[in-house]
Amino acid sequence: MAARAPSATRIQPVVVGSKDAIETAVDTILKPLSTIESAKRLAAYTAVDRHVKPEHIVIGIGSGSTVPYVVERIVQQGREANKDRVFIPTGFQSKELIVSSNLNLGDVDQYPTIDVTLDGADEVDRDLNCIKGGGACHLREKVLAEAARTFILVADYRKNVEYLGTNFKPGVPIEVVPFAYAKVLQNLHHILGSPKATLRMAVAKAGPVVSDNGNFIIDAPFEREHMEKPYDIMARIKMLTGVVEVGLFCHMAQAAYFGNEDGSVTVKYHDGKVETVAPPA
Numbered sequence: 650m651a652a653r654a655p656s657a658t659r660i661q662p663v664v665v666g667s668k669d670a671i672e673t674a675v676d677t678i679l680k681p682l683s684t685i686e687s688a689k690r691l692a693a694y695t696a697v698d699r700h701v702k703p704e705h706i707v708i709g710i711g712s713g714s715t716v717p718y719v720v721e722r723i724v725q726q727g728r729e730a731n732k733d734r735v736f737i738p739t740g741f742q743s744k745e746l747i748v749s750s751n752l753n754l755g756d757v758d759q760y761p762t763i764d765v766t767l768d769g770a771d772e773v774d775r776d777l778n779c780i781k782g783g784g785a786c787h788l789r790e791k792v793l794a795e796a797a798r799t800f801i802l803v804a805d806y807r808k809n810v811e812y813l814g815t816n817f818k819p820g821v822p823i824e825v826v827p828f829a830y831a832k833v834l835q836n837l838h839h840i841l842g843s844p845k846a847t848l849r850m851a852v853a854k855a856g857p858v859v860s861d862n863g864n865f866i867i868d869a870p871f872e873r874e875h876m877e878k879p880y881d882i883m884a885r886i887k888m889l890t891g892v893v894e895v896g897l898f899c900h901m902a903q904a905a906y907f908g909n910e911d912g913s914v915t916v917k918y919h920d921g922k923v924e925t926v927a928p929p930a
Protein backbone atom coordinates (compact mmCIF):
# COMPACT_ATOMS: atom_id res chain seq x y z
CA MET A 650 0.00 0.00 0.00
CA ALA A 651 1.38 3.43 -0.94
CA ALA A 652 2.35 5.59 2.00
CA ARG A 653 0.05 8.52 2.59
CA ALA A 654 1.60 11.88 1.91
CA PRO A 655 2.17 13.96 5.03
CA SER A 656 -0.97 15.95 5.70
CA ALA A 657 0.80 19.27 5.20
CA THR A 658 1.41 18.46 1.53
CA ARG A 659 -2.25 17.51 1.00
CA ILE A 660 -3.60 20.86 2.08
CA GLN A 661 -4.88 22.75 -0.98
CA PRO A 662 -5.29 26.51 -1.13
CA VAL A 663 -8.90 27.64 -0.79
CA VAL A 664 -9.98 28.74 -4.27
CA VAL A 665 -12.54 31.51 -4.00
CA GLY A 666 -12.63 32.30 -7.69
CA SER A 667 -10.35 32.14 -10.70
CA LYS A 668 -8.23 35.15 -11.64
CA ASP A 669 -10.53 35.74 -14.61
CA ALA A 670 -13.64 35.57 -12.45
CA ILE A 671 -12.18 38.02 -9.95
CA GLU A 672 -11.10 40.42 -12.72
CA THR A 673 -14.56 40.21 -14.28
CA ALA A 674 -16.20 40.97 -10.95
CA VAL A 675 -13.86 43.92 -10.38
CA ASP A 676 -14.52 45.18 -13.93
CA THR A 677 -18.26 44.96 -13.36
CA ILE A 678 -17.96 47.12 -10.27
CA LEU A 679 -15.32 49.60 -11.36
CA LYS A 680 -15.37 49.94 -15.13
CA PRO A 681 -18.32 51.59 -16.87
CA LEU A 682 -19.95 49.62 -19.66
CA SER A 683 -19.25 50.70 -23.22
CA THR A 684 -21.95 52.79 -24.89
CA ILE A 685 -23.23 49.81 -26.84
CA GLU A 686 -23.33 47.51 -23.82
CA SER A 687 -25.11 50.23 -21.80
CA ALA A 688 -27.64 50.58 -24.61
CA LYS A 689 -28.28 46.83 -24.65
CA ARG A 690 -28.73 46.77 -20.89
CA LEU A 691 -31.06 49.75 -20.91
CA ALA A 692 -33.27 48.17 -23.58
CA ALA A 693 -33.35 44.84 -21.74
CA TYR A 694 -34.07 46.33 -18.31
CA THR A 695 -36.87 48.57 -19.63
CA ALA A 696 -38.47 45.68 -21.52
CA VAL A 697 -38.34 43.37 -18.49
CA ASP A 698 -39.77 46.05 -16.19
CA ARG A 699 -42.72 46.50 -18.53
CA HIS A 700 -43.41 42.98 -19.75
CA VAL A 701 -42.29 40.44 -17.15
CA LYS A 702 -45.06 40.66 -14.56
CA PRO A 703 -45.77 38.58 -11.43
CA GLU A 704 -48.54 36.67 -13.25
CA HIS A 705 -46.12 35.53 -15.97
CA ILE A 706 -45.03 31.99 -15.22
CA VAL A 707 -43.66 30.61 -18.49
CA ILE A 708 -40.99 32.86 -19.98
CA GLY A 709 -39.05 32.40 -23.23
CA ILE A 710 -35.41 33.47 -23.21
CA GLY A 711 -33.78 34.31 -26.55
CA SER A 712 -30.15 34.22 -27.66
CA GLY A 713 -27.33 36.67 -28.26
CA SER A 714 -25.38 39.27 -26.31
CA THR A 715 -28.37 41.42 -25.22
CA VAL A 716 -30.35 38.62 -23.62
CA PRO A 717 -27.99 38.17 -20.61
CA TYR A 718 -29.19 41.61 -19.46
CA VAL A 719 -32.79 40.37 -19.73
CA VAL A 720 -31.94 37.47 -17.43
CA GLU A 721 -29.96 39.76 -15.11
CA ARG A 722 -33.05 41.97 -14.66
CA ILE A 723 -35.37 39.01 -14.18
CA VAL A 724 -33.05 37.68 -11.45
CA GLN A 725 -33.20 41.11 -9.82
CA GLN A 726 -36.97 40.63 -9.43
CA GLY A 727 -35.98 38.27 -6.64
CA ARG A 728 -36.15 34.64 -5.60
CA GLU A 729 -39.81 34.82 -4.56
CA ALA A 730 -40.90 36.22 -7.96
CA ASN A 731 -38.97 33.50 -9.81
CA LYS A 732 -39.53 30.44 -7.66
CA ASP A 733 -42.59 29.14 -9.58
CA ARG A 734 -41.56 30.39 -13.00
CA VAL A 735 -40.24 28.19 -15.81
CA PHE A 736 -37.77 29.55 -18.35
CA ILE A 737 -37.65 28.15 -21.90
CA PRO A 738 -34.36 28.53 -23.83
CA THR A 739 -33.87 29.14 -27.56
CA GLY A 740 -30.61 27.20 -27.65
CA PHE A 741 -27.47 26.10 -25.88
CA GLN A 742 -26.42 29.63 -24.84
CA SER A 743 -29.72 30.57 -23.24
CA LYS A 744 -30.00 27.17 -21.58
CA GLU A 745 -26.63 27.77 -19.90
CA LEU A 746 -27.74 31.27 -18.96
CA ILE A 747 -30.93 30.00 -17.31
CA VAL A 748 -29.15 27.22 -15.43
CA SER A 749 -26.23 29.39 -14.26
CA SER A 750 -28.71 32.01 -13.01
CA ASN A 751 -30.41 29.34 -10.86
CA LEU A 752 -33.71 29.73 -12.72
CA ASN A 753 -36.03 26.77 -13.44
CA LEU A 754 -35.42 25.28 -16.89
CA GLY A 755 -38.21 23.92 -19.09
CA ASP A 756 -38.68 23.17 -22.78
CA VAL A 757 -41.21 24.23 -25.35
CA ASP A 758 -42.51 20.68 -25.83
CA GLN A 759 -43.62 20.76 -22.16
CA TYR A 760 -44.87 24.36 -22.39
CA PRO A 761 -46.17 25.08 -25.90
CA THR A 762 -47.83 28.28 -24.67
CA ILE A 763 -45.45 30.89 -23.32
CA ASP A 764 -46.56 34.03 -21.46
CA VAL A 765 -43.80 36.25 -22.79
CA THR A 766 -40.66 35.70 -24.88
CA LEU A 767 -37.88 38.30 -24.93
CA ASP A 768 -35.19 38.09 -27.57
CA GLY A 769 -32.51 40.11 -29.37
CA ALA A 770 -32.48 40.97 -33.08
CA ASP A 771 -29.93 41.68 -35.78
CA GLU A 772 -32.11 44.44 -37.24
CA VAL A 773 -35.70 45.66 -36.85
CA ASP A 774 -37.58 47.72 -39.44
CA ARG A 775 -40.33 50.32 -39.07
CA ASP A 776 -43.06 47.61 -39.13
CA LEU A 777 -41.27 45.48 -36.50
CA ASN A 778 -40.16 42.91 -39.07
CA CYS A 779 -36.73 41.71 -38.09
CA ILE A 780 -33.68 39.74 -39.14
CA LYS A 781 -32.64 37.10 -36.62
CA GLY A 782 -30.16 34.26 -36.77
CA GLY A 783 -26.85 36.07 -36.43
CA GLY A 784 -26.19 33.47 -33.74
CA ALA A 785 -27.74 30.64 -35.79
CA CYS A 786 -30.57 30.13 -33.27
CA HIS A 787 -33.49 31.41 -35.36
CA LEU A 788 -35.37 28.09 -35.70
CA ARG A 789 -35.90 27.75 -31.95
CA GLU A 790 -36.24 31.51 -31.61
CA LYS A 791 -39.14 31.52 -34.07
CA VAL A 792 -40.83 28.62 -32.33
CA LEU A 793 -40.64 30.49 -29.01
CA ALA A 794 -41.78 33.73 -30.64
CA GLU A 795 -44.82 31.96 -32.16
CA ALA A 796 -45.60 30.12 -28.94
CA ALA A 797 -45.61 33.38 -26.95
CA ARG A 798 -48.67 35.45 -26.10
CA THR A 799 -46.30 38.43 -26.16
CA PHE A 800 -43.06 38.58 -28.12
CA ILE A 801 -40.68 41.45 -27.28
CA LEU A 802 -37.43 42.48 -29.00
CA VAL A 803 -34.49 44.11 -27.22
CA ALA A 804 -31.52 45.69 -28.98
CA ASP A 805 -29.15 48.63 -29.10
CA TYR A 806 -29.66 51.66 -31.34
CA ARG A 807 -27.66 50.19 -34.27
CA LYS A 808 -30.45 47.70 -34.93
CA ASN A 809 -33.22 50.30 -35.28
CA VAL A 810 -33.65 50.83 -39.04
CA GLU A 811 -36.21 51.87 -41.63
CA TYR A 812 -35.73 48.78 -43.79
CA LEU A 813 -33.88 45.50 -43.20
CA GLY A 814 -30.34 45.17 -44.55
CA THR A 815 -29.44 48.81 -43.78
CA ASN A 816 -26.60 48.03 -41.34
CA PHE A 817 -26.71 44.25 -41.10
CA LYS A 818 -24.91 43.18 -44.26
CA PRO A 819 -24.40 39.37 -44.11
CA GLY A 820 -27.97 38.83 -45.28
CA VAL A 821 -30.88 36.65 -44.26
CA PRO A 822 -29.82 33.63 -42.16
CA ILE A 823 -31.36 30.44 -43.52
CA GLU A 824 -31.14 27.11 -41.68
CA VAL A 825 -30.92 24.17 -44.10
CA VAL A 826 -30.57 20.42 -43.72
CA PRO A 827 -26.91 19.63 -44.54
CA PHE A 828 -27.47 17.39 -47.57
CA ALA A 829 -29.59 20.04 -49.31
CA TYR A 830 -27.31 23.06 -48.82
CA ALA A 831 -25.78 23.09 -52.33
CA LYS A 832 -29.20 22.80 -53.97
CA VAL A 833 -30.64 25.59 -51.80
CA LEU A 834 -27.61 27.80 -52.57
CA GLN A 835 -28.25 27.28 -56.31
CA ASN A 836 -31.92 28.15 -55.86
CA LEU A 837 -30.96 31.33 -54.00
CA HIS A 838 -28.35 32.33 -56.60
CA HIS A 839 -30.37 31.62 -59.74
CA ILE A 840 -34.06 31.75 -58.82
CA LEU A 841 -34.53 34.00 -55.78
CA GLY A 842 -32.02 36.73 -56.67
CA SER A 843 -29.32 36.40 -54.01
CA PRO A 844 -26.14 35.76 -56.09
CA LYS A 845 -23.90 36.32 -53.06
CA ALA A 846 -25.59 33.79 -50.75
CA THR A 847 -22.92 31.74 -48.95
CA LEU A 848 -22.62 28.88 -46.52
CA ARG A 849 -21.68 30.26 -43.08
CA MET A 850 -18.25 28.97 -42.07
CA ALA A 851 -17.14 28.40 -38.49
CA VAL A 852 -14.40 30.56 -36.99
CA ALA A 853 -12.73 28.26 -34.44
CA LYS A 854 -13.52 25.03 -36.27
CA ALA A 855 -12.77 23.75 -39.77
CA GLY A 856 -15.89 23.62 -41.91
CA PRO A 857 -19.38 25.09 -41.66
CA VAL A 858 -21.29 26.42 -38.67
CA VAL A 859 -23.56 23.67 -37.37
CA SER A 860 -26.69 24.87 -35.56
CA ASP A 861 -27.97 23.51 -32.23
CA ASN A 862 -30.26 21.33 -34.40
CA GLY A 863 -27.40 19.83 -36.45
CA ASN A 864 -28.12 21.91 -39.56
CA PHE A 865 -26.13 24.32 -41.74
CA ILE A 866 -26.69 28.07 -42.09
CA ILE A 867 -26.72 30.04 -45.35
CA ASP A 868 -26.48 33.85 -45.30
CA ALA A 869 -28.35 35.37 -48.24
CA PRO A 870 -28.14 39.10 -48.90
CA PHE A 871 -31.01 40.59 -50.93
CA GLU A 872 -31.53 43.94 -52.63
CA ARG A 873 -33.50 46.64 -50.89
CA GLU A 874 -36.62 46.00 -53.04
CA HIS A 875 -36.91 42.54 -51.41
CA MET A 876 -36.03 43.70 -47.92
CA GLU A 877 -38.71 46.36 -48.00
CA LYS A 878 -41.30 43.57 -48.31
CA PRO A 879 -39.68 40.90 -46.18
CA TYR A 880 -42.75 38.69 -45.85
CA ASP A 881 -42.78 37.90 -49.61
CA ILE A 882 -39.13 36.89 -49.79
CA MET A 883 -39.41 35.00 -46.48
CA ALA A 884 -42.29 32.92 -47.87
CA ARG A 885 -40.43 32.19 -51.12
CA ILE A 886 -37.28 31.07 -49.30
CA LYS A 887 -39.30 28.92 -46.92
CA MET A 888 -40.86 27.07 -49.88
CA LEU A 889 -37.45 25.78 -51.03
CA THR A 890 -37.17 22.12 -50.14
CA GLY A 891 -34.36 21.61 -47.63
CA VAL A 892 -34.95 24.92 -45.86
CA VAL A 893 -35.80 24.43 -42.19
CA GLU A 894 -36.34 28.06 -41.16
CA VAL A 895 -35.72 31.59 -42.38
CA GLY A 896 -34.35 34.33 -40.13
CA LEU A 897 -36.99 36.85 -41.14
CA PHE A 898 -39.61 37.37 -38.41
CA CYS A 899 -42.53 39.24 -39.95
CA HIS A 900 -45.40 40.74 -37.94
CA MET A 901 -44.49 38.73 -34.85
CA ALA A 902 -43.29 41.22 -32.22
CA GLN A 903 -45.62 43.38 -30.14
CA ALA A 904 -42.86 45.86 -29.32
CA ALA A 905 -39.14 46.49 -29.85
CA TYR A 906 -36.96 48.29 -27.27
CA PHE A 907 -33.81 50.05 -28.45
CA GLY A 908 -31.30 51.49 -25.98
CA ASN A 909 -29.86 54.78 -27.29
CA GLU A 910 -26.45 56.42 -26.87
CA ASP A 911 -27.92 59.25 -24.76
CA GLY A 912 -29.47 56.87 -22.22
CA SER A 913 -33.01 57.08 -23.61
CA VAL A 914 -34.96 54.10 -24.94
CA THR A 915 -36.95 54.10 -28.17
CA VAL A 916 -39.95 51.78 -28.13
CA LYS A 917 -41.57 50.83 -31.44
CA TYR A 918 -44.99 49.14 -31.22
CA HIS A 919 -46.69 46.83 -33.70
CA ASP A 920 -49.40 49.43 -34.41
CA GLY A 921 -46.80 51.94 -35.61
CA LYS A 922 -46.65 54.01 -32.42
CA VAL A 923 -43.18 55.14 -31.32
CA GLU A 924 -42.35 56.21 -27.76
CA THR A 925 -39.18 57.70 -26.29
CA VAL A 926 -38.45 56.83 -22.69
CA ALA A 927 -36.24 59.55 -21.17
CA PRO A 928 -32.96 58.60 -19.49
CA PRO A 929 -33.25 57.95 -15.75
CA ALA A 930 -32.80 61.25 -13.83
Ligand SMILES: O=C(CO)[C@H](O)[C@H](O)COP(=O)(O)O
Nearest residue numbers: 713714715769782783784786
Ligand atom coordinates in the same frame (compact mmCIF):
# COMPACT_ATOMS: atom_id res chain seq x y z
O1 LIG B 1 -30.94 36.09 -33.56
C1 LIG B 1 -30.09 35.96 -32.74
C2 LIG B 1 -29.31 34.71 -32.59
O2 LIG B 1 -29.69 33.77 -33.54
C3 LIG B 1 -29.74 37.07 -31.82
O3 LIG B 1 -30.87 37.41 -31.08
C4 LIG B 1 -29.29 38.23 -32.65
O4 LIG B 1 -28.15 37.81 -33.38
C5 LIG B 1 -28.96 39.46 -31.80
O5 LIG B 1 -27.85 39.25 -31.01
P1 LIG B 1 -27.16 40.40 -30.15
O6 LIG B 1 -28.06 40.69 -29.00
O7 LIG B 1 -25.84 39.80 -29.75
O8 LIG B 1 -26.98 41.60 -31.04
